Amino acid sequence: MVGYDPRADGRNVSNLEVAVAGSVSGLVTRVLISPLDVIKIRFQLQIERLSRSDPNAKYHGILQAGRQILQEEGPTAFWKGHIPAQLLSIGYGAVQCSPSWCTGPACATPETSPCILCVAACLPVWPPSPYILWTCYAPALQRRVYKTLRNAVVTMYRTEGPLVFYKGLNPTLIAIFPYAGFQFSFYSSLKHAYEWAMPAEGKKNGAVISPNLGKSCCSWMVMGEPRREEYKMQSFDAATQQLLKTALKDPGAVDLEKVANVIVDHSLQDCVFSKEAGRMCYAIIQAESKQAGQSVFRRGLLNRLQQEYQAREQLRARSLQGWVCYVTFICNIFDYLRVNNMPMMALVNPVYDCLFRLAQPDSLSKEEEVDCLVLQLHRVGEQLEKMNGQRMDELFVLIRDGFLLPTGLSSLAQLLLLEIIEFRAAGWKTTPAAHKYYYSEVSD
Template sequence: MEASEKKRKRTVISERGFSGAIGGSLTRAMCQPFDVLKIRFQVQIEPISKTNSSAVYRGIFQGLQHIVKSEGWTALWKGHVAAQALSATFGFVQFGLFEGITTYAFEKSPALNSVQSGVNFSAGFGSGCLATIISFPFDTIRTRLIVQGEPKIYKGVIDVVSKMWANEGALSLYHGLSPTLIQMGPYIGCQFAMYKFLVEIYDQAMEEKSAGLKSLTCGAVAGAFAKTLVYPLDLGKKRMQLQGFCDRHQYKGLFDCLATTVRNEGLAALLKGLSPSLLKAVFSSALQFYFYEITLEFLTRSRFEYIQK
């Protein structure tokens, strides 16, 4: 009986991980243009302003038009293969580990139900950090593919890996890992804690409960809140990932990167790319939780129907 229960729990966690991978992949496919624009904004030295004629990117719509005009429509999905690998891997580990941790914690210590938000934040923090470490090379690869203009320096994922490995060493694939962990831990923790909190409020307030609308609404708010909170760390991560690739400063670490950015470009530079990033965070978080929930519901229903047979 105990072995059967353990098998059931492993199956449930695997379903949640697989649902997270599907949700991440579908969301990435739909939101990749926002990510491309955000990264281009983040690595631009000049202020992002409609009145700044010397800047390549001056706003969301102007930036999108410039990319399409200069590089074609497909440029909005640059680095998409690496981005898909990143999202699927990250989603699988993130959701699978989060659900595993919270399920174990609440079953072993029912008293933790009184501090659910704290448990959800801690589980999200841990799952976000582990998912980041496992999937990080894909993040570095897609960043370089996105930043390159025309003519292209890299032909694709394999070319990025081989050139980085040969010219900068294998560890270059982990450039910016420290600031990413500092960023992603709190981000995923806040995202999950806020999402679960909003879902509970939604269930209490709404008489007619639409699962799809609930996931979309709660996911959007949770994503926007968490992204705004940690955004400067995301900017620092992106700039550190480009060391050795572009003619840029050599940073000693995350805080040196942020301090150098403020010193050279002003305090507002820490929020470069926030607009497309927030748009992406709202849509991607909403869609990710939505696709996760409907995929999980489908898998759970299919498993139940199979057992009933």
């Protein structure tokens, strides 16, 4: 699809695979619409009006034209001249599906990249141009001027010379720039409008909204990740910022175990960073895999997560904020780090254990831990249930008991627990009625 980014959904897809996918999509599309193109060209070439009232009109409607062509020329007539058209559509499909081919500041927005526009504009001038061949060959078949595509190329070359393949090129080039530009620009504009109307944070599992505990209970905010291009590095010193930027671009040039420790240490101190650190870790792992085919960073990251997991009770006793940050971070890592597009099994039980700890009575009496529990279930609950449904049942027994026996439970904590119980009961979705009940303050 136009402007597709294979990294946006956590998949490890190469540029070649994306280009092949785009080409195949162009091929299939052209096969499906070719009959309509043939009929369109016949309509354009017919001098008489497209009307039943004109006795000289051979075609006067889509269905009638289709039947006429089928009777006179057979079913293959709808795909004659198909090969040059196919070359053109495959080229467009490959270009539109491969924004990662373009690099540099001018290509920061793939949908409007000048690289893509230039390549799209150059497609009609391939020698010999598939576009010109198609427009000449397809209508000529009606009059049996050319027997085959090869015959059309040879005959046109012999009779009119090489410039015949570029007849009408000037208006084509004049038209293709605004055509391609408008196509990508409108796509980009509509995409941004959709993201404004439906933020990415609210699309993953319905409306994932949580109370902002730093404000009053009637103040709400949507929780989720910022744009892919942005990472919260402002709180690092200049040297650490440079270290992380280098790890993202050239992981072989830095000590990746040190990078893993830096990210974990900062995640335990900064709740904002812990909510998006998984995305940064995923980007570093992908970069390392492409550059060296190794997993030094992932190994170092998992080792640190294991160490902190084993000392989770001490961490909670030492710093409630650090504990909440750790749970947020490990759930973020679980959400992003995948093997064959599946969550890592090694993280399933540690994540469950952390959520079980948040569901204990002493944790439910603290709004910070209740908020963390609900947020992480919104984020990874459905994935966890698919990996181990029995443990999810046990977890929600604790949550249900905590809601029904609200010893020391605040009204906000009760509301959050009720919301997550209903969220799971509805198939990990927020029903319109539930959204109106729980999040009515958002519109205010």
